[in-house]
Amino acid sequence: MGKSKLICRAALLMLFSIPCWGQQRVVVDPRSTPETGATLQSIEQNLGPFTIAGQSFTIALENRRIAGTTAGALVQTLEKLEVREQSGHVLYQKTFPYKLQGNHFQEVITASARLLPGDNLTGLLITYSRQPAAPGTEQSWQVFGFRDGKMALFDPPGPEPAMNVPPGFAGVVMITPNGPRTLPTPMRGPLDTVELRAWTGNFFVIVPLRVDWRAGKLLPGERCLESGGGPGLHEVGCYMRVEAERVPVGADLQFARIFPTTEEQASMSVQHAVIPKGAEVQLLKAKSIATWMTDGDLMRVQFRDLWLKVLVNNNTDNEGWIHGEQDLTAIGLPARSPYQ
Amino acid sequence: MKSARIAVIAGLILVLAEAGWWAAKNRPPRANVQTPVSQAPPAPAKPVPAAVNASASSATLIPTAASPGAPTVNNAVANSGSATGPDTEERLGPFSLSGTDYILVLSKKKRPAGSTQESGTTVTAMEIRDSAGTLVYKRIFPYQPDETEFSDAWSVSAGLLSGTNGTGLLVTYDQDSEPSAPEPEPSGWYQVFGIVNGKLRPFSGPILVQGDILQPDNRSKIYKTAGPLDAHSDALNFKVWAHHFRMVYPVRIDWSQGKLSPAPPCDKGSDAAGKTCRYGVLPESDRRAGDLTFVQLCPEASPCDRPERVVVKKDSTLELLSCVPDVKWEEGRVSSPAGSNPMDDQGGISVGTENLQLLVRIDGKQGWMHTDEDFNALGLPFEQ
Numbered sequence: 001m002g003k004s005k006l007i008c009r010a011a012l013l014m015l016f017s018i019p020c021w022g023q024q025r026v027v028v029d030p031r032s033t034p035e036t037g038a039t040l041q042s043i044e045q046n047l048g049p050f051t052i053a054g055q056s057f058t059i060a061l062e063n064r065r066i067a068g069t070t071a072g073a074l075v076q077t078l079e080k081l082e083v084r085e086q087s088g089h090v091l092y093q094k095t096f097p098y099k100l101q102g103n104h105f106q107e108v109i110t111a112s113a114r115l116l117p118g119d120n121l122t123g124l125l126i127t128y129s130r131q132p133a134a135p136g137t138e139q140s141w142q143v144f145g146f147r148d149g150k151m152a153l154f155d156p157p158g159p160e161p162a163m164n165v166p167p168g169f170a171g172v173v174m175i176t177p178n179g180p181r182t183l184p185t186p187m188r189g190p191l192d193t194v195e196l197r198a199w200t201g202n203f204f205v206i207v208p209l210r211v212d213w214r215a216g217k218l219l220p221g222e223r224c225l226e227s228g229g230g231p232g233l234h235e236v237g238c239y240m241r242v243e244a245e246r247v248p249v250g251a252d253l254q255f256a257r258i259f260p261t262t263e264e265q266a267s268m269s270v271q272h273a274v275i276p277k278g279a280e281v282q283l284l285k286a287k288s289i290a291t292w293m294t295d296g297d298l299m300r301v302q303f304r305d306l307w308l309k310v311l312v313n314n315n316t317d318n319e320g321w322i323h324g325e326q327d328l329t330a331i332g333l334p335a336r337s338p339y340q
Numbered sequence: 341m342k343s344a345r346i347a348v349i350a351g352l353i354l355v356l357a358e359a360g361w362w363a364a365k366n367r368p369p370r371a372n373v374q375t376p377v378s379q380a381p382p383a384p385a386k387p388v389p390a391a392v393n394a395s396a397s398s399a400t401l402i403p404t405a406a407s408p409g410a411p412t413v414n415n416a417v418a419n420s421g422s423a424t425g426p427d428t429e430e431r432l433g434p435f436s437l438s439g440t441d442y443i444l445v446l447s448k449k450k451r452p453a454g455s456t457q458e459s460g461t462t463v464t465a466m467e468i469r470d471s472a473g474t475l476v477y478k479r480i481f482p483y484q485p486d487e488t489e490f491s492d493a494w495s496v497s498a499g500l501l502s503g504t505n506g507t508g509l510l511v512t513y514d515q516d517s518e519p520s521a522p523e524p525e526p527s528g529w530y531q532v533f534g535i536v537n538g539k540l541r542p543f544s545g546p547i548l549v550q551g552d553i554l555q556p557d558n559r560s561k562i563y564k565t566a567g568p569l570d571a572h573s574d575a576l577n578f579k580v581w582a583h584h585f586r587m588v589y590p591v592r593i594d595w596s597q598g599k600l601s602p603a604p605p606c607d608k609g610s611d612a613a614g615k616t617c618r619y620g621v622l623p624e625s626d627r628r629a630g631d632l633t634f635v636q637l638c639p640e641a642s643p644c645d646r647p648e649r650v651v652v653k654k655d656s657t658l659e660l661l662s663c664v665p666d667v668k669w670e671e672g673r674v675s676s677p678a679g680s681n682p683m684d685d686q687g688g689i690s691v692g693t694e695n696l697q698l699l700v701r702i703d704g705k706q707g708w709m710h711t712d713e714d715f716n717a718l719g720l721p722f723e724q
Contacts, residue, residue: 255634255649257713272633272717274651326646 038103039067043076047113049086052122053146056086059113059126064098066105074104074131078111081126083144083151091151092144094297107132116143118192121213123154125194128298131337135201138338140298143209147216155217156299157209157292193221198290199338200303202328203244205286207301218299220292237262237287237305244283246332252277254330258320262287262307273318281331284309287321308333428461432498434471435509438535441471442509444498449483454491456518462493466511468533468540476540477533479513481682492517494682501532503565503574506595508534510553510563513546513683524626524721525550525581529686532576536598543593544600545672548688551579554588565593572596575603579622580667582691583723584715585698587663588620589689600687602669616641619667621660621698628719629654635714637707641697650705652718659701666692 043065048058065076083092099106109130116123123145130138143154191210198207208221225233258271275281288306292299305323310331312318322328325335428448434441445468448461468477481494493516501510513529529546530553553563554577565574575590592603606617618641631654636647641664652658672687698709700718709715716722 253651255651270713270717272635272713274632274634326649 038100041065041067042079047111050113050115050124052115052124052151055151057091057124057144057151058084058086059111060084061111064105066100066103069103074106074108077105077108078128081111083124085151092153116145116194116211118194118211118213120192121145121211123211123213124151125196129339131339133337135335136302137295137300138199138201140295140300141196142298143211143218145211145213145216152216153297154211155215156294156297157218157220158294191219195221196301197243198301198303200286200288200306201335202306202325202333203242203283203286203308204338205240205242205288205303207240207290218292220290224289235289237289237307240286240288240290242283242286242308244333246281246283247334247336249277249330249332256310256312256322256327256330257324258310258312258318258322259307260320262305262321262323264323271318271320273312275312275330279313282311282314284311284319427464432496435498435500437500437507437509437540438538440535440540442476442540443469443471444496444511445469446496449485451493452485452491454518455489456491458491458493458518460493463496464494466496468509470540477542477676479676479682482680490517490519499561499563501563501565501576501593503576503593503595504568505570505572505574506534506593508532508543508593508595509540511546512553523550523581524723525552525579525586528552529683530578532593532600534593534595534598536596541598542674543598545674545685545687546683547591547600547672548683548686548690549578550581550690551586553577554579566590569603578689580689580691582663582665583693583696584712584720585624585660585663586622587665587691588622589667591689600671602667602689604667616664617667618662618664618699621663624658624660624720626721627658629656630719633717635700635702635709635717636711637700637702637705637709639707641699641708643710648707650702650707652702656703657701658718661699661701661706663699664695664697666695668692 041064043063045061045063046058047061049056050058060082061078062080062082063076064079069075077098078096079098080093080095082090082094084090096109098108107130109128111126111128113124113126116125123143126142126144128140128142130140144151145154146152147154191212193208193210195206196209197204210219210221212219222238224236224238226236227233254275254277256273256275258273260269260271286306286308288303291302291304293302294300307321307323308328309321310319312331322331328334430446430448431443432446433443435443444466446463447465447467449464451458451460451462453459462481462483464481464483466479466481467475469475482492484492495514495516496511497514498509498511501508509532511531511533513531514526527548527550529548531546532543533540534543535541554566555563566577567575569575569592573592573594576593578589578591579586580589590603590605592601594601604617605619632651634649634651637650638644638647668688668690670687670690673685676685696710696715698715700707700709709718712722
């Protein structure tokens with residue numbers, strides 16, 4: 001009898017100590033009760049496992065949640081993230097301070113992860129989302145991969161002047177009057193191009209990112225240069241695919257200035273389009289200068305001189321480029337959080 | 341013997357007399373030859389403000405007694421233009437100013453045909469003379485008979501300018517140059533003459549305007565000012581092309597000083613630096629009305645960050661209310677041209693292409709437009 005009781009207790013102990021992969025575990029931590037009177041819960045979450053080069057890794061998330069609240073935008077935030085080996089050993093850890101404001105957090109952060117498959121190797125992409133956030137700071141990323149035989153964080157792309165394109169950078173495109181032309185620069189090691197879905201402030205674009213697996217470094221996926229308007233080359237926007245969902249507009253009529261090219265100077269031939277409610281607007285492509293920034297060990301991307309090519313009601317007279325908040329709002333893409 | 345000799349001589353005399361009578365009776369009729377009307381030598385030229393163009397042709401000026409307005413054939417013109425046909429002369433007037441009559445004498449030649457085969461005449465010289473024939477003012481115009489491609493022709497017209505505080509003479513000069521591209525408004529020169537200290541004198545150089553004089557009745561041969569500005573001055577309104585519309589530019593005629601100057605309608609009480617001068621705008625009949633478009637309007641004359649977008653339909657009611665342009669006035673020189681350019685003493689009224697602001701009302705919605713983009717969206721004319 002004593003023996004069976006021991007076995008049962010051991011079984012119960014094991015049952016509760018095995019991690020719940022992909023599930024959340026709620027623990028009430030009374031010590032974290034803030035001065036505001038709200039009670040915080042600790043929500044543990046695991047992402048994965050992710051298999052890279054035959055090894056298994058998980059992402060452990062520790063969230064803070066305000067107890068007693070219904071699901072809302074600012075009631076749960078990420079406090080700590082860990083990248084763990086299969087053995088549980090922590091390879092990387094990052095904490096995110098939080099601040100309460102009444103019965104919600106001043107800012108909430110969430111994280112998601114996916115494999116980053118390349119032709120040569122595979123990495124791990126972690127995407128962080130922040131809200132509310134200043135425009136351009138809603139998203140940030142990290143890429144993990146094998147570096148010197150160990151799983152480590154890759155260096156983010158650094159800002160480089162257009163006049164000083166590094167040798168071996170294989171993503172330089174020169175815009176000529178006859179169209180884009182890739183400059184014949186030598187390749188440097190095994191480079192893969194991956195794509196990130198990035199928020200511009202009004203819609204998502206697909207941004208290329210180059211991964212140098214050997215050096216453990218990230219590079220901008222593409223840079224578009226043009227001559228003219230001064231000595232040497234200067235950076236202009238690259239074309240990108242668009243993913244967007246238009247929001248309904250209230251007024252019966254909206255107005256947009258449609259340009260033949262992505263230059264404001266060509267104002268003489270600007271088409272003044274009147275867009276009735278319910279009009280069909282096709283979003284063809286975007287053009288912008290994507291600049292990678294670092295925020296500690298996170299990387300973000302900012303979009304300068306953002307243009308969107310549209311076609312309204314299948315009327316080629318109303319096909320062209322728009323830009324600016326007023327015109328993007330007119331076609332149902334106002335500035336907003338990507339999580340609305 | 342002696343009597344026979346006498347008889348022979350008498351017979352010869354008779355024969356000769358009869359022959360002479362027969363010849364006189366049967367000679368062909370004499371041709372109808374025109375002679376110069378007057379061969380009086382030219383009066384000695386008095387000093388006049390207008391210097392003669394040194395490079396002009398050396399035509400001899402012969403005062404004629406022909407009736408005013410009647411062209412006169414002048415066979416005594418000493419220039420080498422015989423291949424271009426005879427010169428003609430036209431007289432305008434008389435114009436009565438302060439009890440003295442003045443006439444304009446226009447010397448003309450046949451216009452070069454050019455590549456477009458133009459016809460007509462071109463003025464080569466203009467003189468203003470008083471009733472005594474005294475030369476008061478003169479302007480020479482170039483003549484290029486050998487020009488094969490272009491055909492330039494000068495024309496001069498004149499009329500009394502009647503104001504509340506004075507009366508003068510308004511002379512207009514036009515140059516027609518073919519071939520040429522069409523323009524929304526033609527350009528011409530306007531010069532006001534008046535009596536100052538008993539003498540007729542120009543009030544400014546010829547004022548170049550792309551537009552016209554604004555008159556209540558275009559059919560009248562007498563120009564009228566737009567009304568008094570003070571006890572000595574009247575306003576003369578010009579229609580001036582402002583790149584997308586026609587604005588009204590008032591000019592002050594000071595009859596006592598014999599001077600022209602701008603009379604802009606500016607804010608009262610503003611300092612010179614911050615003064616805003618708002619000009620009238622004429623209705624636009626040459627508008628290209630599309631189906632549906634919009635324009636951007638600002639609440640003030642200065643550009644705004646977020647203009648209001650106002651829909652414009654094909655049948656929208658459009659009113660052009662006023663404008664704030666960058667206008668430049670130049671008085672020019674009162675003395676006559678000194679070089680080969682007949683208008684190198686010119687002044688002018690010109691409108692800059694930058695900072696053009698137009699106040700409009702569209703279907704009752706009022707606001708300011710600033711950009712070529714919006715002027716074109718509204719269908720206003722534009723320059724090619």
